[in-house]
Amino acid sequence: MDRKVVELAAKELIRQNSGIELIASENYPSIDVREAAGSIFTCKYAEGFPGRRYYGGCEVVDELENLCIERCKALFNVAYANVQPHSGSQANYAAYRALIASGAKVLSLALNDGGHLTHGSPVSFSANTYNFVHYDLGGDGHLDMDIIAKRLDEENPDLFLAGYSAYPFAIDFKKMRELIDAHNAKTGGHCLFMVDMAHIAGQVAAGKCQNPCDYADLVTSTTHKTLRGPRGGLILTNRLDLVKKIDSAVFPFSQGGPLEHIIAAKATAFLEASRPEFKVYFDHVLENTKACNDELARLGRVVSGTDNHLFLLNVLASYRINGLEAQNRLESIGITANKNMIHGDTLSPKYTSGLRLGFAAVSSRGCTKEQAIEIAHIIDDALINPEADLDALKARVAKEVVADWEDISCLTY
Ligand SMILES: *Cc1c(COP(=O)(O)O)cnc(C)c1O
Numbered sequence: 001m002d003r004k005v006v007e008l009a010a011k012e013l014i015r016q017n018s019g020i021e022l023i024a025s026e027n028y029p030s031i032d033v034r035e036a037a038g039s040i041f042t043c044k045y046a047e048g049f050p051g052r053r054y055y056g057g058c059e060v061v062d063e064l065e066n067l068c069i070e071r072c073k074a075l076f077n078v079a080y081a082n083v084q085p086h087s088g089s090q091a092n093y094a095a096y097r098a099l100i101a102s103g104a105k106v107l108s109l110a111l112n113d114g115g116h117l118t119h120g121s122p123v124s125f126s127a128n129t130y131n132f133v134h135y136d137l138g139g140d141g142h143l144d145m146d147i148i149a150k151r152l153d154e155e156n157p158d159l160f161l162a163g164y165s166a167y168p169f170a171i172d173f174k175k176m177r178e179l180i181d182a183h184n185a186k187t188g189g190h191c192l193f194m195v196d197m198a199h200i201a202g203q204v205a206a207g208k209c210q211n212p213c214d215y216a217d218l219v220t221s222t223t224h225k226t227l228r229g230p231r232g233g234l235i236l237t238n239r240l241d242l243v244k245k246i247d248s249a250v251f252p253f254s255q256g257g258p259l260e261h262i263i264a265a266k267a268t269a270f271l272e273a274s275r276p277e278f279k280v281y282f283d284h285v286l287e288n289t290k291a292c293n294d295e296l297a298r299l300g301r302v303v304s305g306t307d308n309h310l311f312l313l314n315v316l317a318s319y320r321i322n323g324l325e326a327q328n329r330l331e332s333i334g335i336t337a338n339k340n341m342i343h344g345d346t347l348s349p350k351y352t353s354g355l356r357l358g359f360a361a362v363s364s365r366g367c368t369k370e371q372a373i374e375i376a377h378i379i380d381d382a383l384i385n386p387e388a389d390l391d392a393l394k395a396r397v398a399k400e401v402v403a404d405w406e407d408i409s410c411l412t413y
C-alpha cells in the first residue's frame with residue numbers, strides 16, 4: 001500500500017466533506033463513476049477507434065467504447081460522438097484542427113467576459129495557432145445579438161465560437177445559427193459555428209435549455225462539470241461529413257491511446273444523466289442557484305441574476321473589497337469559490353471585482369433551497385464586516401449546512 005497517497009486521499013476527502021463547494025466547474029461523480037474510472041480498463045492500449053485499432057485484444061474495449069458512444073448520442077440527441085478527448089481543452093484543440101486551418105480567424109467572446117483560455121488567450125495554444133478576434137457583451141452583461149451580427153460582418157471569420165465559463169444567462173443558439181446563416185448568405189462567407197458547452201452540458205442533458213447540437217456544426221464539452229462524470233472531454237456533431245476530420249484530429253493528431261477507464265466512467269455518467277432523477281437533480285441546481293442569487297439581491301447586493309447553475313456576485317460594488325480578498329475570506333470559513341472578472345471590470349484579472357458562485361456540486365450533496373438561502377446569509381455576513389468572527393461563521397457552515405449533507409465518498413444517484 002502506498003501509505004502516503006492513501007493518507008492524502010483521506011485528507012482530501014475530509015476537506016471536501018467539511019466544506020461548501022461553490023466552484024461552478026466542480027461536481028461530485030457517483031461512486032459508480034469513480035469505480036469505473038479506477039477499473040481494469042486502465043491497463044489496455046487501444047489507439048484508434050472501435051473496429052479499427054492499432055492493437056490486438058480490443059474486442060472488449062470496442063464494446064465498451066461503442067456503448068459509451070451510443071449512450072452519449074442518445075443523451076444529446078446527436079448523430080456522432082467522439083468520447084476520447086482527455087479534457088475539455090484537448091477537445092477544443094482537436095475541434096479547431098478539424099474545422100479550420102492554422103491562421104484562420106475565430107470570433108469568440110472577449111476572455112474577460114467569461115470565455116475560456118482555449119478561446120484565444122495569449123497564454124494558450126489557441127491564440128498561437130489561430131487568429132482570434134472578439135465580440136463584447138451588451139451593456140447589461142447579456143449576449144447582444146446585434147453586436148454579434150455586426151462583428152460577423154466586420155470580421156468575416158472562419159469560425160464563430162459560443163459557450164463560456166462564467167456566463168450566467170441562457171444562450172440562444174438558434175438565433176446565433178440564424179445570424180451566421182444570414183451573414184454567410186449575404187457575404188458568400190463560409191463561417192462555421194462551434195459551441196463549447198463545457199459548463200452547461202448537464203443542463204443540456206437534463207433538457208433544461210436549448211441543445212446546441214441542434215444548431216452548431218460542432219459541439220465540444222467537458223464531462224466533469226454539471227454533467228457529473230469523470231474528468232474528460234467529448235466532441236459531438238450532426239455533420240457526418242466532418243466525422244473523419246474530427247477522428248483524425250483526436251487520434252493520431254493530438255492524442256495517443258484513449259483512456260478507456262475514463263471512457264468506462266463516461267459511459268456510466270451518461271447512463272445516470274439519462275435517468276429521470278438527473279432532471280430532478282438539475283431542477284434543484286437551478287432552484288438553489290436562483291435562491292442564493294435572489295437572497296443576496298434582496299439584501300441589496302449586486303448580483304448578475306441567473307438562468308443556469310452559476311451567478312456572479314460583484315463584491316467590489318457590494319462590499320468594497322476585491323474578488324481575491326472575498327475568495328480568501330470565504331475559504332477561511334470553509335466556502336470554496338473563485339474570483340472572477342465582471343463585465344466592464346475596473347480591476348485586473350489578479351484581483352477582479354467579482355466572485356463566481358455555482359450550485360452544481362452542493363446540489364449533488366443534497367443542498368436544499370433553505371440552505372442555499374442560508375449560504376447567501378453566511379457569505380454576506382463574512383464579506384460585509386471586515387471584523388466578522390470567522391470562527392463563528394466557520395462553525396455555522398459546519399453545523400447549519402454541511403452537517404446535513406451526504407458523505408462524498410459514497411454518493412449514488
Ligand atoms: C472548463 C472549460 C474547458 C476546459 O476543460 P478542461 O477539462 O479543464 O481542459 C473548456 N471550455 C470551457 C468553456 C470551460 O469552462
